[in-house]
Amino acid sequence: MRVTVIGAGIVGGAIAFHLARRGGDVTLIDSDEPGMGASSHSFAWINAFGKEPRHYNELNRRSLDCWDRFARLLDADIGLRWGGHLTWASDCEGGEALKAQVAKLQRWGYAARLLDESEMARLEPGLRPGRVAAAAISDNDGHVLPTLAARACAERVAEMGGRVMANSAVTGLDSSGGRISSVLVGDECVECDAVVVAAGVATTEIAGWAGVYVPQQESPGVVVRTEAMPPTLKSVAALYCPPLEDGQPEVHVRQGADGVLMIGEGSQESLAQDDSQAHADELVARAARYLPDLAGARAVPVPVGYRPMPEDELPVLGYAAAAPNVYIALMHSGITLAPLVGELAAMEILDGARVDTLEPYRPERFA
Ligand SMILES: Cc1cc2nc3c(=O)[nH]c(=O)nc-3n(C[C@H](O)[C@H](O)[C@H](O)COP(=O)(O)OP(=O)(O)OC[C@H]3O[C@@H](n4cnc5c(N)ncnc54)[C@H](O)[C@@H]3O)c2cc1C
Numbered sequence: 001m002r003v004t005v006i007g008a009g010i011v012g013g014a015i016a017f018h019l020a021r022r023g024g025d026v027t028l029i030d031s032d033e034p035g036m037g038a039s040s041h042s043f044a045w046i047n048a049f050g051k052e053p054r055h056y057n058e059l060n061r062r063s064l065d066c067w068d069r070f071a072r073l074l075d076a077d078i079g080l081r082w083g084g085h086l087t088w089a090s091d092c093e094g095g096e097a098l099k100a101q102v103a104k105l106q107r108w109g110y111a112a113r114l115l116d117e118s119e120m121a122r123l124e125p126g127l128r129p130g131r132v133a134a135a136a137i138s139d140n141d142g143h144v145l146p147t148l149a150a151r152a153c154a155e156r157v158a159e160m161g162g163r164v165m166a167n168s169a170v171t172g173l174d175s176s177g178g179r180i181s182s183v184l185v186g187d188e189c190v191e192c193d194a195v196v197v198a199a200g201v202a203t204t205e206i207a208g209w210a211g212v213y214v215p216q217q218e219s220p221g222v223v224v225r226t227e228a229m230p231p232t233l234k235s236v237a238a239l240y241c242p243p244l245e246d247g248q249p250e251v252h253v254r255q256g257a258d259g260v261l262m263i264g265e266g267s268q269e270s271l272a273q274d275d276s277q278a279h280a281d282e283l284v285a286r287a288a289r290y291l292p293d294l295a296g297a298r299a300v301p302v303p304v305g306y307r308p309m310p311e312d313e314l315p316v317l318g319y320a321a322a323a324p325n326v327y328i329a330l331m332h333s334g335i336t337l338a339p340l341v342g343e344l345a346a347m348e349i350l351d352g353a354r355v356d357t358l359e360p361y362r363p364e365r366f367a
Pocket of ligand 1: 011045
């Protein structure tokens, strides 16, 4: 089966990789280099901590459990690190909310638990948390360097005989007999039996060419970086620190395998547009109140990144009724979800299966 995958981010890359492993004849196309879209802007926390409703939490958790195997199969250094996600609340109200969140996650079987200040200090000796009303860790969470992972997917696809077309924008789709017969890349027509649209924020436009409606919200986000630093976080993968002052968002921090610290504010979905040096400096300074080793670190602003964000914030996955050989793969939390989505999408595309787990996420809900 000839499958053309549009978009070589972490999601399209993972789908193309699993298709190629299973014998699909894959062409992977990106208008840029692999992994340079939303995947390159991501905080890349692999987790299901705040993911709701329950079926979506399960989906994220299953994918979290797939990450080690995925990394092994890719057989490349993609900066995958575990260590859990540590968070705490500084006031009673926040503390009660955190305890309730942990209790719910435990009912759902997610590895989250409360911990005390002495364990926090043991895990992260350099952390100065201030007042702690309640603290929690989700032990199994991790992070990855998504651009390296997307690049590794593209390399493995090429090694397995697939075609990778980087710096090649898809400009149109040709159809015949109600099905997409080829994908247009400049003057070239890439003939195919199925098309996967995994083009991140551009998915809405490209799916629209095939008559498929996939609405998105605009969701800008900013994650600033430092230069590579010696180990600042000793054991945990990600820290979510409470606001220092009323009305200020929380900050989240993680240190990649490359030594670079990434710092964002608010939740994983918070909207942010300020990518100035002044704001980057301020975020590093705020993080340094909790991690004094960060004081004086040089902040490197990163331009605003746009999350692929379906209108209802849940993934959009599956063949579209309006274009039966067009498979849509659009989602936030694509870093967490890519390994599982890659496996399940390849099964649906090549075997014609309909995987029950993906039923809540079908494109038809927007039709
Ligand atoms: C600030 C921020 C923080 C985030 N934090 C997290 C997090 O902590 N954990 C988590 O799991 N997720 C997080 N996300 C979300 C996650 O990064 C995305 O869900 C994921 O990267 C989506 O991957 P993708 O492959 O679908 O999209 P992308 O990485 O955007 O890939 C789409 C690709 O399609 C290509 N493309 C577009 N148009 C065309 C065309 N016409 N022709 C050919 N190619 C085209 C683009 O060049 C791009 O490479 C975050 C995102 C942002 C922006």
